[in-house]
Every structure is written in C-alpha cells, then in structure tokens.
Amino acid sequence: xxxxxxxxxxxxxxxxxxxxxxxxxxxxxxxxxxxxxxxxxxxxxxxxxxxxxxxxxxxxxxxxxxxxxxxxxxxxxxxxxxxxxxxxxxxxxxxxxxxxxxxxxxxxxxxxxxxxxxxxxxxxxxxxxxxxxxxxxxxxxxxxxxxxxxxxxxxxxxxxxxxxxxxxxxxxxxxxxxxxxxxxxxxxxxxxxxxxxxxxxxxxxxxxxxxxxxxxxxxxxxxxxxxxxxxxxxxxxxxxxxxxxxxxxxxxxxxxxxxxxxxxxxxxxxxxxxxxxxxxxxxxxxxxxxxxxxxxxxxxxxxxxxxxxxxxxxxxxxxxxxxxxxxxxxxxxxxxxxxx
Amino acid sequence: xxxxxxxxxxxxxxxxxxxxxxxxxxxxxxxxxxxxxxxxxxxxxxxxxxxxxxxxxxxxxxxxxxxxxxxxxxxxxxxxxxxxxxxxxxxxxxxxxxxxxxxxxxxxxxxxxxxxxxxxxxxxxxxxxxxxxxxxxxxxxxxxxxxxxxxxxxxxxxxxxxxxxxxxxxxxxxxxxxxxxxxxxxxxxxxxxxxxxxxxxxxxxxxxxxxxxxxxxxxxxxxxxxxxxxxxxxxxxxxxxxxxxxxxxxxxxxxxxxxxxxxxxxxxxxxxxxxxxxxxxxxxxxxxxxxxxxxxxxxxxxxxxxxxxxxxxxxxxxxxx
Ligand SMILES: Cc1ncc(C[n+]2csc(CCOP(=O)(O)OP(=O)(O)O)c2C)c(N)n1
Numbered sequence: 001x002x003x004x005x006x007x008x009x010x011x012x013x014x015x016x017x018x019x020x021x022x023x024x025x026x027x028x029x030x031x032x033x034x035x036x037x038x039x040x041x042x043x044x045x046x047x048x049x050x051x052x053x054x055x056x057x058x059x060x061x062x063x064x065x066x067x068x069x070x071x072x073x074x075x076x077x078x079x080x081x082x083x084x085x086x087x088x089x090x091x092x093x094x095x096x097x098x099x100x101x102x103x104x105x106x107x108x109x110x111x112x113x114x115x116x117x118x119x120x121x122x123x124x125x126x127x128x129x130x131x132x133x134x135x136x137x138x139x140x141x142x143x144x145x146x147x148x149x150x151x152x153x154x155x156x157x158x159x160x161x162x163x164x165x166x167x168x169x170x171x172x173x174x175x176x177x178x179x180x181x182x183x184x185x186x187x188x189x190x191x192x193x194x195x196x197x198x199x200x201x202x203x204x205x206x207x208x209x210x211x212x213x214x215x216x217x218x219x220x221x222x223x224x225x226x227x228x229x230x231x232x233x234x235x236x237x238x239x240x241x242x243x244x245x246x247x248x249x250x251x252x253x254x255x256x257x258x259x260x261x262x263x264x265x266x267x268x269x270x271x272x273x274x275x276x277x278x279x280x281x282x283x284x285x286x287x288x289x290x291x292x293x294x295x296x297x298x299x300x301x302x303x304x305x306x307x308x309x310x311x312x313x314x315x316x317x318x319x320x321x322x323x324x325x326x327x328x329x330x331x332x333x334x335x336x337x338x339x340x
Numbered sequence: 341x342x343x344x345x346x347x348x349x350x351x352x353x354x355x356x357x358x359x360x361x362x363x364x365x366x367x368x369x370x371x372x373x374x375x376x377x378x379x380x381x382x383x384x385x386x387x388x389x390x391x392x393x394x395x396x397x398x399x400x401x402x403x404x405x406x407x408x409x410x411x412x413x414x415x416x417x418x419x420x421x422x423x424x425x426x427x428x429x430x431x432x433x434x435x436x437x438x439x440x441x442x443x444x445x446x447x448x449x450x451x452x453x454x455x456x457x458x459x460x461x462x463x464x465x466x467x468x469x470x471x472x473x474x475x476x477x478x479x480x481x482x483x484x485x486x487x488x489x490x491x492x493x494x495x496x497x498x499x500x501x502x503x504x505x506x507x508x509x510x511x512x513x514x515x516x517x518x519x520x521x522x523x524x525x526x527x528x529x530x531x532x533x534x535x536x537x538x539x540x541x542x543x544x545x546x547x548x549x550x551x552x553x554x555x556x557x558x559x560x561x562x563x564x565x566x567x568x569x570x571x572x573x574x575x576x577x578x579x580x581x582x583x584x585x586x587x588x589x590x591x592x593x594x595x596x597x598x599x600x601x602x603x604x605x606x607x608x609x610x611x612x613x614x615x616x617x618x619x620x621x622x623x624x625x626x627x628x629x630x631x632x633x634x635x636x637x638x639x640x641x642x643x644x645x646x647x648x649x650x651x652x653x654x655x656x657x658x659x660x661x
Contacts, residue, residue: 071407108442116410116445124435132403133435139404140411143364143390164430167400174395327476329441330502335529335576 015223016290022084022222023065023281024299026056029080030278031303032089035311036096040257045316046098047109052077052253055184057277058219059228060084062152062182071137071151073121073130074113077184077251078154085120087113089310097319106320127155128164135179136170142177150236152180157197158189160206169242173210178236180243182229183220186251187273191263207244219247220273222281250274341393345519347385348487348511349379349452351521352494353416357387360414363498364390366401367418367452374480375453376420377513398428402451402594406436414431414498422453422507423467426439436503437478437585439539446501450494455483455507456597457645459638466641467633468546468598474575480504482528482573485549487518489572490549492525507574516550531578537567540591540658542651543582545571548595554648564659574604582608583616590621593658597645600628622661627654 027190040049052059055077063084066072066309073084079092094102095113102140104113104122114122121137123130134151159165160183172179189197200206207214213235217228225247232243254261268274285291328336343351356363365380371393374381384391394401398419405415419425425432432451439447457466467599474481480502490508495506526532534549535556544552549570556566569585572577586592592612594605605626612624627646635641646654 011599055399104442108438112442114443116439116443121407121410122443124438126430126434126529128430129399129403129435132397132400132431133407135400136404136407136409136415137411140408141410143362143413144411149658163427164399164403167395167397168403171395171397171404329437331440332479332480332500332502335480335500335502336576 016022016288018064018226019223019281020285020290022060022226023285024224025060025084026080026278026281027299028089028303029056029060029083031300032092032307033079035307037257039096039311043255045096048112049096049257050076050255051253051257052079053220054249054276055186056080057222057225057281058182058217058229058247059154059182060234061225062154062180062221064226065230065233066150066152069119070149071119071121071134073123073134073151073153075123075130075154075156075159077156077186086118087120089307090314093311093314094317097311097314098319099314100316100320122336126164127159128162128168131155131165131168131179131181132171135168135175135177138172138177138179139175148175148237150178150180150233152182152233154182154184155209156189157183157185157187157203158192159192160196160203169210169212169244172242173212176241177240178241180233180236180245183244183246185246185248188251188264190255202246204244204246210242212242212244213240215243215245217245217247218272219249220275220277220280223284244263249277252276269321341520342517343487344514345487345490345508346379346517348491348518348521349494349508349649350381350383352491353380354383354386356416356495356498357383357390357522360498362414363416364392364408365416365418366392366394366405366415368394368396370418370632375418379452398424399431402428402431402436405449405451406431406439407465409449410439413628414589415449416498417449417451419451419453421465422455422469423464425451425453425469427631432473432479432502432503432505433476437476440502441478443474447503448501449503450497450506451503452506452508454510456509456511457634457641459641460636461510461641462636468507468596470505470507470574471598471603474607475602478503479575480528480573481507481575483546484572485509485512485546485570487516488522488525491521493528493572496525496528501583507546511547528573529578531572531574531581531582532570533567535566535568535578537565537589539564539566539589539594540655541567541569541582541585541589542593542595542655543569543571543585544595544623545574545604546597548597548646549647550647551646551651552595555651558648558652559634559655562656571604577607577611579615581613583610583619586612586616586619587650589661590619591658592620592624593651593655594624594626595646595651596626596628598628600626600631603628622658625654625658646648
C-alpha cells in the first residue's frame with residue numbers, strides 16, 4: 001500500500017479512500033471472474049458463467065453504499081456489488097463449483113445465490129422479479145417500525161422491458177418505499193441491441209412516468225458512479241422514495257461464457273462508453289498518487305493467490321449427495337408426509 | 341346467529357389481524373372499499389395501515405408479499421378473481437414456491453383466490469386453478485367447501501410456514517350458511533367423509549361437494565348409498581382417506597369443477613389405480629367441466645360445469661358397471 005493511502009487511512013474517511021476501497025473490490029471481482037471463466041473452460045463448473053466485466057464500477061457503488069441491515073438483490077453481473085455487500089470469494093466459488101458447503105447447497109447455483117436472512121436476496125432468473133420483492137421487504141421493515149433502511153436491486157436494459165419492472169417500480173412509488181433500482185444499460189440484452197429493446201430517448205425518462213427520482217451516470221467512471229449511486233441511496237434513506245439510476249456502459253464480454261458476443265458492434269468498443277471501468281479507475285488512482293502502478297499489480301497478485309487457494313480448497317469439498325437430500329420443497333414436514 | 345362462507349373468511353382474517361401483528365392484507369380494493377366481494381369489509385378501519393390497497397399489479401402484489409414474508413411478515417394476498425392470479429403466476433410458482441428449497445428461508449404467504457364459476461361469470465371470472473398450482477412443488481393448495489372449513493382452514497393456512505393457495509369458491513360466498521364458527525376443526529391435509537355410504541365413492545372438493553351431496557341424496561331413492569369424500573385440500577391430497585373409502589365401496593367417481601385435462605380428478609384416479617387397483621370393482625370415472633373456456637350465458641354455464649343431476653347420472657352409470 002502506498003504511503004499516501006496509509007496516511008489518508010489514519011486521517012479518517014475521505015473520497016480517495018472510498019475510491020481505493022471500491023477499486024480493490026472491483027479488482028477482486030474481476031480476478032475472481034477470470035478464474036470462474038477459466039474453470040468454466042476447463043469444464044469444472046456445473047452450469048453457466050456470467051461475467052460482469054465492464055460493469056464493476058456501477059455495481060460496486062451499490063454494494064459499498066448499503067449498510068448492514070439494508071436489502072440487496074443483485075443480478076447476473078453484480079459480482080462486485082455482491083462482494084461490497086459482504087459476499088465472499090469462498091461462497092462464490094462454492095456455489096459455482098457445487099460444493100455442498102455453499103449457501104445454496106447445490107440446490108441452486110452460480111448467480112442465484114444469496115442469504116435472504118441477511119438481507120442478501122437470492123435472485124430468481126426471471127428478470128424484473130426482484131424489484132417488487134425488495135419493495136415488499138421494505139414494506140415489512142416499515143411495518144416493523146424500521147426507518148433509514150434502503151433496498152437496492154440491479155438489472156439490465158433488457159430487464160426494463162418486463163412487466164415486473166413496471167409493476168414493481170409503480171407499486172413501490174405508490175408506497176414511497178426506499179427502493180433503489182439500478183439499470184446497467186450495457187447496450188445489449190443478450191444479443192438484442194438497445195434499438196430493438198426500447199423506443200424512448202433515454203431509459204432514465206421512465207422514472208418520470210412512475211413519479212420516481214431519476215439519475216443518470218457514466219458507468220465507466222467510478223468516481224461518478226460512487227457519487228451518483230451514493231446520492232440516490234442517501235436520498236432513498238432520507239425518505240425521498242424510490243430512485244432509478246441508469247448507468248451507460250458496454251458489456252465487454254458475451255452474455256455468458258458460452259457466448260463470444262460477436263454481435264457487439266466493434267465501433268462501440270472504441271467509444272467512451274466502451275472504456276474498461278477498471279482500467280480507468282486504476283489510472284485515476286495512479287494519477288492522484290493514491291497508489292503506484294506497482295501497488296495495483298501487487299493487489300492483483302494478492303487476490304489471484306487468494307482466489308487460486310480458495311478454488312483448490314473448494315474443489316476438494318464434498319458435492320451434494322442425492323442420498324442425503326431430503327427432496328422436500330416445503331418446511332412443513334408433517335403436511336409433506338401426505339404428499340407421498 | 342348465522343354465518344355465511346364469505347363472513348367466515350372475513351372473520352378468520354379479522355382474528356388473524358387481531359392475534360398476530362405480523363399479518364397484513366394486500367390486494368386490489370381491499371382497503372376502505374372492503375374488497376370486490378366484501379371479504380375484507382371493515383378491516384382497514386379496524387386495523388389502520390395493515391389492510392392496503394395495491395395497484396392493479398398481480399406480479400408486484402405477489403413479489404411484494406414474498407419480500408415481506410422474507411422479512412418475517414405474514415401477508416394475506418387477495419387476488420380479485422382467481423383468474424387474474426395468472427398475471428402473478430411467475431412470482432407464485434418460480435419465487436414463492438422455490439424460496440424455501442433454494443435458500444432455507446420460509447415463505448409464509450396465504451394467497452386467497454376467489455375461484456370457480458357463478459352464473460354470468462364467463463371465461464375470465466370463473467376458473468378453478470387448483471390443479472395448476474398443485475402442479476408446483478413448494479405450494480399447498482386448499483379448497484374449503486363449507487363455512488366451517490372456510491374459517492378454520494384460513495386460520496390453519498396462516499399457521500403454515502409455506503405458501504398456501506387458498507381457493508375459496510365465489511358461488512358459496514353468500515349461498516352457504518352455518519349456525520356458528522367452529523372452535524375445533526379437521527387439520528389441513530385431511531379429507532372428510534361428508535356422507536357415508538357403501539355402494540360407491542364420490543371424491544370431490546369445493547363447490548362440487550354440494551352437487552355431489554345432492555346427487556347422493558337423489559340416488560338414495562333408488563336404494564343406493566353413495567359415500568361422498570370432501571378432499572378439503574388438494575395438496576396435500578389425503579390418498580389414505582380416499583383409498584379407505586374405495587375399499588368400502590369398490591367404486592370411484594371423482595368430480596371437480598375444473599377443466600378435465602390434468603385436473604384434480606386425474607390425480608386422484610391415478611393414485612387410486614396405482615395404489616388401490618385391487619379395491620376397484622369397476623373402472624374409476626371422472627366428471628369435470630367441459631373442455632372449453634367457461635361460457636358466459638347462465639344456460640350454457642349451467643351445463644358446462646357438473647351439476648347434481650350430471651353427477652347423479654354419472655354415478656348411476658358407475659353403479660351399473
Ligand atoms: C423474464 C425473462 N425472460 C428471458 C430471460 C432470459 N435472459 C436471461 S439474461 C437475458 C438478457 C438480459 O439482458 P439485460 O437485462 O439487458 O441484462 P444484461 O444481460 O445485458 O446484463 C435474457 C433474455 C430471463 N432471464 N427472464
């Protein structure tokens with residue numbers, strides 16, 4: 001760690017410190033996902049692998065501004081946000097590799113993991129579905145007299161076309177719930193470009209239709225993301241009702257590791273929107289003198305070592321055993337007995 | 341004093357709201373208006389802030405209920421008509437039904453579905469969805485046929501830590517009356533012998549119970565005693581009580597108001613033939629609604645769904661076989 005960062009750390013929180021913390025989480029997410037991709041190519045992962053490459057800045061900004069006791073329902077490309085909210089390298093690898101010790105016990109996998117009791121909701125595949133779910137969680141918190149909590153969920157540009165997005169945002173707005181919906185407008189939904197996804201000028205305009213505060217951000221810029229997302233989360237926390245944030249960026253990989261993403265227009269990669277947020281943020285750190293290039297390389301090497309050690313450990317853990325599985329979908333065993 | 345089926349449902353919700361501060365009711369027009377059928381009338385005034393009008397958004401209603409349940413609340417959702425629950429189907433079958441299995445976190449939700457046909461209800465206000473929901477692991481599906489069951493099974497459903505689809509029948513709302521509400525009741529998951537008999541068994545549930553009982557009465561004049569089993573709950577399905585009845589009578593007719601393909605009747609007959617083939621003296625029969633959308637005109641509707649006389653003639657056929 002550079003002397004400047006050490007000095008600032010002891011001087012208390014400042015924007016540089018938060019930026020560096022966010023960067024290091026982004027880096028961990030990136031390195032972990034590189035490992036997941038390698039494991040996928042080696043045939044070691046049970047299902048699909050979906051990467052958040054290029055989306056780390058927006059995602060981490062959500063997780064980093066949430067407090068313990070808040071609700072977070074991340075989506076496919078939110079490895080960075082998940083880690084900022086407390087998810088670990090260990091549990092990520094356990095879930096992807098199908099270890100029975102993972103939070104989902106092999107019953108669900110990869111991006112569908114969560115620990116709902118800790119406010120970390122486990123997404124279902126159906127896009128948009130987590131918006132009303134988080135809203136309901138917030139409603140229950142309100143019934144309990146809890147104030148100052150926030151619920152956040154993320155989705156892509158494709159997800160904004162679902163009924164659940166409209167219904168959920170509208171219902172949350174009616175109740176003025178502290179819900180923050182973060183849209184990663186990564187230009188494609190699977191292979192479908194924005195031009196075939198929506199006809200409005202800008203997705204953030206949808207906020208007006210629901211009576212919701214709308215925010216727009218350049219999601220290749222970590223500093224802008226931290227500021228915009230942090231501001232929106234603070235506004236929701238202070239009672240400002242639902243917030244919609246739209247971050248513009250480019251998905252730098254295919255939809256999943258099975259998809260080479262050939263449909264991505266190469267011109268987009270050369271534009272501002274196609275910048276790699278991790279590289280951009282790293283350059284800012286070096287430029288501001290918060291750390292050196294060597295520090296950055298060292299951080300990467302540290303995470304890589306941790307990821308590799310953890311992957312080796314997890315690969316020796318037991319897989320779920322069908323003989324031990326109770327094959328019961330309800331908690332009420334007495335009634336379940338009648339199902340036979 | 342006399343209580344209707346609808347009043348029993350309201351009374352159960354009133355008791356639940358009074359007894360358990362975690363309970364709240366969410367649905368279209370359930371607040372000051374008291375619900376399209378008045379099943380929540382007066383409750384918003386009595387429990388301020390706990391009986392909430394929702395927007396016209398079945399998907400959001402169910403999603404909100406699931407989130408609230410994750411956080412420890414006990415939501416009762418009123419779907420205005422069972423038919424519209426299909427707009428919330430994704431949240432029910434993919435989210436509520438899978439939550440416990442996937443995450444170990446309970447999803448204690450009661451979804452009230454005003455179900456079944458009424459004269460003039462037509463294709464979109466008359467459907468019986470119990471087989472659809474019973475298809476999915478992780479959901480309980482109950483179909484009370486009496487005032488007493490409407491009350492006690494709704495309270496029972498609220499005690500279950502898993503999602504319960506509560507199919508209440510609209511035709512019964514103001515049609516059925518009981519002298520009083522029960523203090524004791526059969527648990528959810530148990531079927532009931534609604535009328536004992538020795539010559540044939542009719543297995544049924546919900547509003548068809550009353551058609552089956554009328555049919556049994558009619559056939560009694562011919563000298564046959566038909567046993568009527570009220571399933572009460574569709575999932576769990578009390579196969580033991582059904583098999584015990586078939587063991588006594590040797591003949592089975594299953595009657596349900598739903599469409600025939602993959603209906604509750606299909607499931608009951610599959611189980612009885614698999615587990616009790618040797619008990620049968622004749623091929624088991626079923627009687628369902630016709631395999632068309634539910635017609636609007638009362639004359640067509642009255643023929644579309646099984647009636648007491650249709651049940652009686654199916655039972656007479658079975659007794660001949
Ligand atoms: C309701 C629904 N329909 C279809 C899918 C299949 N699907 C999974 S991801 C995806 C594309 C999503 O695009 P977007 O919301 O823009 O997110 P991105 O993948 O670009 O991050 C599709 C079509 C789904 N998960 N849910």
